[in-house]
Amino acid sequence: MQARLLLEDGTLFSGKSFGADAEMTGEVVFNTGITGYQEVLSDPSYCGQIVTMTYPLIGNYGITRDDFESIRPFVHGFVVRRHEPVPSNWRAEYSVDQLLKEYGIPGISEIDTRMLTRIIRHHGTMKGILTTSNKSVEELKEMLGDTSIAELRNQVARTSTPQMFASPGAKERIVLVDFGAKSGILRELTSRGCDVIVVPHNVTADEIRRLHPDGIQLSNGPGDPKDVPYAVEMVKELLGEYPIFGICLGHQLFALAAGANTEKLKFGHRGGNHPVKELASGRCFITSQNHGYTVNEDSIQGTDLEVTHINNNDKTVEGLKHKKFPAFSVQYHPEAAPGPHDSSYLFDDFLNMIREHKKNEIRKPRQAEMVAAVKGAR
Numbered sequence: 409m410q411a412r413l414l415l416e417d418g419t420l421f422s423g424k425s426f427g428a429d430a431e432m433t434g435e436v437v438f439n440t441g442i443t444g445y446q447e448v449l450s451d452p453s454y455c456g457q458i459v460t461m462t463y464p465l466i467g468n469y470g471i472t473r474d475d476f477e478s479i480r481p482f483v484h485g486f487v488v489r490r491h492e493p494v495p496s497n498w499r500a501e502y503s504v505d506q507l508l509k510e511y512g513i514p515g516i517s518e519i520d521t522r523m524l525t526r527i528i529r530h531h532g533t534m535k536g537i538l539t540t541s542n543k544s545v546e547e548l549k550e551m552l553g554d555t556s557i558a559e560l561r562n563q564v565a566r567t568s569t570p571q572m573f574a575s576p577g578a579k580e581r582i583v584l585v586d587f588g589a590k591s592g593i594l595r596e597l598t599s600r601g602c603d604v605i606v607v608p609h610n611v612t613a614d615e616i617r618r619l620h621p622d623g624i625q626l627s628n629g630p631g632d633p634k635d636v637p638y639a640v641e642m643v644k645e646l647l648g649e650y651p652i653f654g655i656c657l658g659h660q661l662f663a664l665a666a667g668a669n670t671e672k673l674k675f676g677h678r679g680g681n682h683p684v685k686e687l688a689s690g691r692c693f694i695t696s697q698n699h700g701y702t703v704n705e706d707s708i709q710g711t712d713l714e715v716t717h718i719n720n721n722d723k724t725v726e727g728l729k730h731k732k733f734p735a736f737s738v739q740y741h742p743e744a745a746p747g748p749h750d751s752s753y754l755f756d757d758f759l760n761m762i763r764e765h766k767k768n769e770i771r772k773p774r775q776a777e778m779v780a781a782v783k784g785a786r
């Protein structure tokens with residue numbers, strides 16, 4: 409069956425359909441990872457996006473549920489050069505084609521993904537429509553025009569958990585605010601023995617306080633950080649009260665809460681090989697990335713934030729820390745999945761920060777509270 413991808417600038421790609429017989433609009437982006445398509449497909453940060461893989465062969469090792477980064481794929485379409493329908497891997501449970509069919513997501517193969525990537529790099533990310541229908545190009549153009557950006561936004565609510573749940577552990581209690589979190593973040597915290605409570609995106613500061621956390625982890629998530637102003641308010645309120653670690657969308661929300669600003673990049677960073685420099689040491693880390701927005705560097709002046717990391721390719725902000733409060737964040741993905749594990753030590757840094765903070769701060773008011781309660785009971 410034929411599938412077509414029409415871009416906002418009028419460019420039309422005709423190729424072969426795989427996955428669902430369907431029609432979806434989305435923001436067309438590209439990912440440069442050589443492997444990791446399962447993690448990309450199930451990363452909720454791609455919700456609302458039609459993802460193109462620049463690596464030319466996709467599907468050869470199939471799909472293994474164990475490698476999912478969330479409960480289901482959230483992409484609005486999948487674009488590849490060559491799709492391999494018969495996986496060759498003992499772990500494979502089914503194929504990419506079957507996965508996309510199951511979730512009603514269209515895929516297109518046999519198109520020049522290098523040309524598509526060059527167009528996106530030149531023009532910037534655009535809306536696109538991926539379809540297996542026979543509609544005329546004019547009709548598709550009209551549909552694409554009618555797709556409001558708002559429709560492709562507001563994805564956090566679609567991907568976040570509707571209810572809080574616990575992943576018990578014996579060590580530090582971490583409230584993980586789920587803006588569309590990848591499982592990797594939970595995995596990193598639980599593997600360190602943390603007592604994790606995952607809470608929905610619209611949790612209030614008071615609801616978090618009631619959980620008596622030792623630290624707060626702000627997750628990654630889809631869309632524009634400015635689409636979730638209530639989350640910025642929540643972070644603003646808790647900044648300084650609890651140690652905070654923000655990842656990707658969480659990093660952007662932390663920056664907004666501290667008074668900095670965010671903006672959209674021309675075509676974003678998506679892949680497993682983005683070089684990031686740690687300014688304090690001059691060391692370079694190869695990082696896993698997936699983001700379209702960034703913290704504006706000039707907006708940091710006058711805030712209490714300090715830039716800790718920059719991107720070696722385009723010099724954009726990749727890491728921040730608060731000068732007065734125990735809080736830091738990174739634009740990239742220390743949980744990897746897919747990508748290098750070089751930055752997993754950041755979770756250890758977070759826990760060390762929590763231990764330091766506990767020694768100095770938290771015990772005091774809690775003890776005072778307990779003493780007051782005991783006295784009151786007498």
Ligand SMILES: NC(=O)CC[C@H](N)C(=O)O
Binds near residue numbers: 453630631698699702
């Ligand atoms: N992976 C993420 O958390 C992405 C953050 C945000 N949605 C962006 O595109 O910049």
